[in-house]
Amino acid sequence: MTKTDDARVIDALKADVAAATRILETEGILNYSGHMCTRVPGRDALIVQRRTDSRAELAPERMLIVDFNGVVIEGDGKPPSETAIHIEILRARPDINSVLHCHMDLAIAFTMMDDTQLVPMRARATRWQSGIPTHPDPSHIKLTEQGEELAKTLGPHYAALMRAHGMVVVAESPRAILSDAIHFKENAEALMQVLQAGKTPRPITEAEVKQILRFETRDHHIDKMWNYYVRKAIASGGVPAEWGVL
Numbered sequence: 001m002t003k004t005d006d007a008r009v010i011d012a013l014k015a016d017v018a019a020a021t022r023i024l025e026t027e028g029i030l031n032y033s034g035h036m037c038t039r040v041p042g043r044d045a046l047i048v049q050r051r052t053d054s055r056a057e058l059a060p061e062r063m064l065i066v067d068f069n070g071v072v073i074e075g076d077g078k079p080p081s082e083t084a085i086h087i088e089i090l091r092a093r094p095d096i097n098s099v100l101h102c103h104m105d106l107a108i109a110f111t112m113m114d115d116t117q118l119v120p121m122r123a124r125a126t127r128w129q130s131g132i133p134t135h136p137d138p139s140h141i142k143l144t145e146q147g148e149e150l151a152k153t154l155g156p157h158y159a160a161l162m163r164a165h166g167m168v169v170v171a172e173s174p175r176a177i178l179s180d181a182i183h184f185k186e187n188a189e190a191l192m193q194v195l196q197a198g199k200t201p202r203p204i205t206e207a208e209v210k211q212i213l214r215f216e217t218r219d220h221h222i223d224k225m226w227n228y229y230v231r232k233a234i235a236s237g238g239v240p241a242e243w244g245v246l
């Protein structure tokens with residue numbers, strides 16, 4: 001039996017989510033917890049990992065498909081306990097297809113400072129020029145209402161911090177999430193370095209953002225980042241070459 005085009009697209013997305021998750025684990029962006037999802041094209045459903053599968057060892061064939069009621073409609077196992085994050089953000093944001101939620105220390109640190117907002121510092125952080133809001137609820141997001149509240153805090157932006165808990169980054173695809181998450185971390189590191197040097201942060205200005213965006217080629221950059229990190233992961237054995245994600 002040959003697979004339909006739809007099934008092939010879904011298989012490719014499962015492999016992308018598994019590969020991106022393994023790489024984000026290697027990069028210290030997620031660890032024993034944290035997860036990403038991607039929308040099943042044209043359906044109110046998403047691809048997400050099983051709750052207890054190691055982020056360092058995800059496999060495409062173990063991915064679940066979960067509908068927007070939180071019901072597993074393909075695969076065997078429980079989705080992450082915070083799946084409401086993914087469902088409610090995808091529901092609220094038809095312009096994005098992938099969500100990363102993780103508990104990166106550096107992101108959490110910026111929810112614990114009175115006078116300092118995480119803002120774009122580096123040239124590759126223009127994605128977040130509209131702002132990076134902080135969600136006030138520090139608890140795990142397990143209920144639909146909590147997911148809706150988080151989606152409201154995120155609003156039209158492309159990332160949000162979660163008070164004393166973590167962060168979300170949203171993008172058009174799992175490959176874009178990989179690129180954005182790496183730049184999000186680099187940007188947070190840059191701001192932290194300035195603060196640790198005891199200096200006053202000088203974020204990129206609106207005029208500088210305009211200058212940078214003159215030459216922005218987002219799709220090309222996402223491809224370049226994906227190629228670099230996937231090749232590196234294949235060479236080190238972190239991602240099997242036979243997944244065909246290059």
Ligand SMILES: [Zn+2]
Pocket residue numbers: 082101102103140141165166
């Ligand atoms: Zn969490």
